[in-house]
Amino acid sequence: MQCVINRTRSVALVVWGLLFIPHAWTQYPGVAPPLAGSTLGANVRNAAVATQNQLAALRNVTDNWCRRAAAANYGDADLRLDYDNVLSQFQNLRTQFNYLGQLALQLGRPRADNAVAELDAGLNIIAELFAFLQEQYAAGTLDRATVLRTARLFQKAMREWEKELRKNTSRLGIVW
Amino acid sequence: MAVSRLSVKGLLTSMRCFIGYLFVLTVIGSGCAGRSGTASMPKPGRGIAEYREVTRQAHRAVADAVDSLEGLKTSAAQGSPQFVRFDRSFNELELTSIKARARAEAIIARGQNYFDEWKEQLAGATNRPAAQTNYNRLYDQFLNVRQRSGEVRDEFRPFMARLRQFRARLDRPPSGESTASEIDALATNGKRVLKALDSVSAALNEAEAQLHAMRNQ
Numbered sequence: 001m002q003c004v005i006n007r008t009r010s011v012a013l014v015v016w017g018l019l020f021i022p023h024a025w026t027q028y029p030g031v032a033p034p035l036a037g038s039t040l041g042a043n044v045r046n047a048a049v050a051t052q053n054q055l056a057a058l059r060n061v062t063d064n065w066c067r068r069a070a071a072a073n074y075g076d077a078d079l080r081l082d083y084d085n086v087l088s089q090f091q092n093l094r095t096q097f098n099y100l101g102q103l104a105l106q107l108g109r110p111r112a113d114n115a116v117a118e119l120d121a122g123l124n125i126i127a128e129l130f131a132f133l134q135e136q137y138a139a140g141t142l143d144r145a146t147v148l149r150t151a152r153l154f155q156k157a158m159r160e161w162e163k164e165l166r167k168n169t170s171r172l173g174i175v176w
Numbered sequence: 177m178a179v180s181r182l183s184v185k186g187l188l189t190s191m192r193c194f195i196g197y198l199f200v201l202t203v204i205g206s207g208c209a210g211r212s213g214t215a216s217m218p219k220p221g222r223g224i225a226e227y228r229e230v231t232r233q234a235h236r237a238v239a240d241a242v243d244s245l246e247g248l249k250t251s252a253a254q255g256s257p258q259f260v261r262f263d264r265s266f267n268e269l270e271l272t273s274i275k276a277r278a279r280a281e282a283i284i285a286r287g288q289n290y291f292d293e294w295k296e297q298l299a300g301a302t303n304r305p306a307a308q309t310n311y312n313r314l315y316d317q318f319l320n321v322r323q324r325s326g327e328v329r330d331e332f333r334p335f336m337a338r339l340r341q342f343r344a345r346l347d348r349p350p351s352g353e354s355t356a357s358e359i360d361a362l363a364t365n366g367k368r369v370l371k372a373l374d375s376v377s378a379a380l381n382e383a384e385a386q387l388h389a390m391r392n393q
Contacts, residue, residue: 110292114223114282117290121281125274128333132340145347153270160271 040106041173047100048174054096055162058089062155069148079137079147086154087130094123100172107173115171122164126157223293224387227279227321228380231328234276235373237269241339242366249356252346259346266343270336276373277332280325291318294383310390317383324379327372335365 037043065082068074101116129150136142244262251258283290294314342362 110289110296114286114290114293117282117286118278121278121285122274124281125277128336132337132344136341136344141344141348143347146344149343149347153267156267156271157274160274164275 040103044100044103044107044172044174047096047103048169048172051093051096051100051165054089054093055158055165058086058093058158059155061085061089062151062158066148066151066155069144069151074144074147079142082151083130083133086151090127090130097123104172109173111171112173115168119161119165119168122161126154126161129154129157224380224384228377228384230275230279231373231377231380233272234269235370235377237265237272238335238366238369238373240265241269242363242370245359245363245366249359254346263343266339269339273332273336277329280328280332280376283322283325284329287322290322291315294318306390313386314383314390317379317386321376321379321383324372324376328369328376331365331369331372335362335369338362338365 037046061082065086068078068082097119101120104112104116133142133147133150136146241262244258244265247258248262252262253259295311339362342358
């Protein structure tokens, strides 16, 4: 009898654990959404800050990529590592910008909607550089010079995009 | 013992500094949060003027790239002045084209909704009898710009993709020398991009003239 009670307790404990623990771990598998503010304006502002933070993270890995790719012994393993890091941070930026875009759309202002569409299109065009590298890699024709040149181009393109984001803050309805 | 006392003292000092820093941040932050108001309104016609400007920049960059591309027929060797010039114009084009292409993509993707921003520029004339006519005229201009933006998109993307592949081939020493036919094909492609950009510029000029005429009514 005591054994049955113990087994029931154990099962209950496992079930309780399964019910509660995973929620804490799987809430934000990618990037965490920005903090929710008290107004839509505050939410947009927080999302803009989160996007800026993600841009800084992307800038960091891109700078590393450019520096490492300039080394004479830069090899295939280095490229894979850097490419994955930069692509991952770029995708995180897309996620953060999508939050910002969705919130800006809720403002219901054509200016904000158009700014979101233009910035989003800008990211799509920049992402063509990833597709280019993948094609060259798959064809076995990718060399270090092309990697370095593309990495530097990506670095400059992201700086331009960042400038555009800052220029569009008023259009997006962000009041600091 | 002395060391641990020193550590505790250091820790307290660090905490005081941190609290002070937090306080300053809070004061600055609350000052920023306290500001209210709406984002500044754009000048009338700014969207059209900006698109025209990015189109002009892209046109200049494409023209320069095509010109430098043709210069490679004489020598495509790495380090040659022709190669250096092409490399510079290619990089410039990559960066400059993003804005023009993004603008074209956004106009196409948002369709009629994109016009709502242009429409705001007619807000001052809503009480006039000619308001509806003005709206229709500007809308026609917008449709024209949109259609021509589609041509820019259709020509620009494959041109850039081919140009990137061409540039990558120049990086590889064994096949570094490009053929004249490759260059000719790329230059022809580039000229089609130029034509599409000219077409958008003309449509934007017409739209701006229309808007100007409406404001002077």
